[in-house]
Amino acid sequence: MFNNNYSQPTVSQTWHLAWGKVSQLTGSTWQDQQLAIFPSQPSHGTSPQVISPSGNFVIVGDVWLSNRQQLLRLQGTKDSDLLSDLKLVARVWDDWGVDTFTKILGVFGLAIWDRTQKKLWLGRDRIGGKSLYYTDSGSTRWIAPNLRSLRPHHNGELDLVALRDYLCCAFVPGAKTLWQGVRELRPGTVICFPDHEIQTYWKLPEYTTAENAGDKPSLEVYSQQLRRSLEEVVQDYLPVGKPVGVFLSGGLDSSSITALASQLHSEPVHTFSIHFGANCANELEFSSLVANHCRTNHHILEITFQQMWERLPETMAWLDDPIGDGLTVPNLLIGQLAKESVGVILNGEGGDPCFGGPKNQPMLLNQLYNSFTHLDPLQAYLLSFKKCAKDLPQLLKPEIWEAVRDQPYLFSEDLHSKNSYLNRLMALNIKFKGADHILTKVSNLTQAATIQGRSPLFDQRIVELSMQIPPEYKLMGAQEKAVLKQAVADLLPERIVFRPKSGMMVPVKLGFKQYWQRKAKALLLNRKAAIAPYLNQALIREWLNYENDTWRRYGIKLWLLVSLEIWLQVNGK
Structure with a gap:
């Protein structure tokens, strides 16, 4: 199929289920009149579901709980390796029902079948660490945590608006997918069948600037609060009694996570960095400085141009929607290297969306000087991705452009919210770039390497705190992430904390x-x-x-x- 003699990559399906008309379906591991559950590998016949202690609920899904210990105390249950996170959720559901989604923290995509009420609940974590997809029509609805598992159950036609948005952003934002008739459940929401009612159980908080500046806590107060939250979250994300890895670029975000993990973990910490050969600029000077400072077991991987091209089919096969990010292949390769040393790997993703990274500056300048740029906020936001937004009239065929040119974009509501302008941009980046680009990439490509990727800076506690911090403490003139820098200044060399961000340039x-x-x-x-x-x-x-x-x-x-x-x-x- 490829023009360069590639073989078709083989990527296994995950669990999936059918709701509605299921009587003629075969191969399920559990089935009743309206629901059928299928394992990830039918030949193995392993049951992916658990039954709640009451027997009233059947639960299937992917879940990692960051508040496991708190939930065990709530249940009055001693910790046990035999009690999986999914089984713990089943116990909580018996007590709390759909309110369980407000009780559990972590990353999850869950399906819960109420055997007595004949209702199916689908729920996704607050920020988007795990995904859930479902077909939106037909007598049988198909649900899965990965889009590839639904391939036999849609017509294979492209959603043209999703295609337009991909060309603008290099990912597909929002509930649409690139396939017609297949939707993605949004983070922080629950959908119930047969009612098709979508409920929001969590959303990003909005904080307006205090009218009385004298009531505002100082930068020092916020940095101390952030430090405490970072320590709490990173501690929760560390695997008990096992080594941990960190993707380390040498930038502030991944360096902060490395320093905190090294300080808090009693087991070895492994760090992993990449470069693209002697002829390309790299950040190894800074990642090695951090690794030496934190005394980690440091691993460096050189990625060749041949590998970038040849491993792209395998990489794309693991992604639910396409992601046009040059780091996708490196993410896959470094995950496979990390698998040799660790089962859990942390990253610094989330620092830019949560703490005012430098990519916000062009948008802020446009807000100040839009009388000169003549760009409305939506145009400016689309152009800030620096992809193909400006090229759409020429890049899309005329009939395709005509079909999508007047279709609304998802971003307008957040661009005109009551938040400060910087917080509006942060909310957009967390809701869309975070959930639909960064976190799905981390989840799928670490899954491909059979390790677990965790993103502490995208934890709900960090995200909520970041939205409370006044904008001027995140972006102080030309200095980005001021509050984060102060929070971790004692953990890292000064060269790391205060150097300008350059990013991982592929x-x-x-x-x-x-x-x-x-x-x-x-x-x-x-x-x-x-x-x-x-x-x-x-x-x-x-x-x-x-x-x-x-x-x-x-x-x-x-x-x-x-x-x-x-x-x-x-x-x-």
């Missing part, structure tokens, strides 16, 4: 110019390419030839398109 421009151009042309310009019915291949040819590329970021756009094409191919389009 050299995709060099890749396309020197290594991938011929292969990319064969992939993207083929008349039978999956993207051919939707995109203008003549424009893509210009990008591949790097015509007029001064500020147009062709490399990033091409990687986004290659990722899309390969994702479509491995998903049978």
